[in-house]
Amino acid sequence: MSKRDYYEILGVSKNASKDDIKKAYKKLALQFHPDRNQGNKESEEKFKEVGEAYSVLSDDNKRAKYDRFGHEGLRGGGQGGGGFDFGGGSFDFGDAESIFEQFFGGGFGGSSRSRRSNSNAQRRGNDLQISIKLTLEEISKETTKKIKINKYIKCTSCNGSGAKSISSVSKCSSCGGTGEIRTVQRSILGQFVNVSPCHACDGMGEVILEKCTLCGGDGRIRDEKNVNVTIPPGVSEGQYLTLSGEGNAGRRGGQPGDLIVIIQEKEHKYFNRDRENLYYDLQLSVSEAALGAEIEVPIIEGKVKLKVPSGTQPGKKLMLKEKGLPVLNGYGKGDLIIRISIWIPTKLSKRAKELFEQLESLDDTKPKSSEKGFFEKIKDRLFD
Template identity: 50%
Template structure:
């Protein structure tokens, strides 16, 4: 099933301001919050869907990519559903977006006075990773799957990312009582003011490790290697960035993994040159073939194509192969292949060749006679690429 448009999900237009997007998400989060709709799977999915939309549209860089390329430009790298937000669980959502509600773990709690989900514990997110993926023009045209080995921080298998030697080596923080936060009351001229801050003893985890894991020494992460499958959508371009949620560095103590940012690098083609979604091929003909006409095979992204050269073809003429270019990301539209005709003039002649051409030099048909309808090279290029 195709994914819904993020703007439709939040009920805003593309011109909506950051504040309008924030308000729209907040309204939906309250409406579909699991605490308000216990056991309602449909409401839970709408809650996650709204969080996914807000994750993209609240981030200027991600929003720009989404506006330009749609879902494929954002999540083609991940393949399948939930590659850039849909895979988040409730704790992910509360930890990442709880700030817009002005409360701790649960947005619903902030409005309805309930206790903090997870005791208000702070969830740490791992750092993002950036990698380059080199693609040929053929791979870009058709889309491709790449398996990449990434050296990064991974969750420690010995302790399952907890950082503790075993289950009995974890205890509730004595400073915050497991809440992950400490409250301080200050007397001011306006009366008592209560503030909440992350517990300095447990850094917001709500727990203390009494015996550290021997493998990760209490960090919960170790250096390792992971093979990641990246699905590249057709039509990407050099310099484009794709992201995979949760495929970056693992976070300490079982936090949320960072994201993997994939930078696309295009490998220059041997004979074809890309111009936007069109590709250009320079075809060199000798003036005999151009004068008499002929059939010739030219390379395309998908193989060979036979084209007809009409008699009297002039140098600089542009021929178009419809739909033989690069597809647009997240679209059925495809560019064209433009064939630029170049008439090759021999640089050296033998005596016989020179004698033949001398006889033709004064022929009326060999005198340049450009017509009014013959456009210049720049006019033709402008016409084809407009």
């Protein structure tokens, strides 16, 4: 399926402002609205196309993804493409119509189109929600997870219609096939026409005489499906992705719901996380801190050697630049911050005791604790 460029559809430039996009959409949506172009298939398609382009370009997040990955970036993760979100493939007429209504508040009213999409909306499948647990290693790069979900899918026997065969569908006699019931009310203010979806056919305009034996007329069956979810680098606990159309199939061909994937973070053995920065607590022996040392510390990708300078104080922070996590939807990486503490032995062997006693006899191994203001000098280092 080759798709036209969204900017081209709206006739705006790549760096158009939100306002320009809004204006362009407004103009085109009015021009191609089906109520102004009764039965014109081409303008219905145009209206849909314009609505889809607007739904993406008016949303900063979607627009950024589209700019970066094109149409591919917007497709649901089901096919294992590079997509993160918002199924570009499943945009429906009802979506364009509802964007239009949000925009103009009620649109042209009385349009049988919007009612058809309302009845379609009633049959829409439920959204499903799952959570996936990721390690910091997985969060540090783009990760694709295969998840198994048990959900309603379109019935394979009737292709979602709910009918045994084409001949077992007939026009609804209650509404004459229009899917809506009109009632006229008279009042002192004049005549009102009330339009509501037909209950006999659920607003579909047709009834099933002989139901599909596999799904019992529901148009959907339960099945287990594998979905590939591609998670952009830098996500954090509680954030979620929406895979459009990957939720439950709708009743009798109704639109499928979405699959909401909630991110959870597994606790890491070594690191604490503060957004894109990582923290690691390094304990040094008294002699390592005094003499300086080269110590192996963990990073997300493995290990590195860290040079600890001689005379390193407890509370000191050493920084490994850009060894943190990537910034979500952005550029660059956080840092790995190494917090130093000094390990003091609590049990001493005879030999160790002797050596400490020797150290103690020297003047330059002892703090001048009586010095006024010493605590003030190191306070910041200890508590920030």
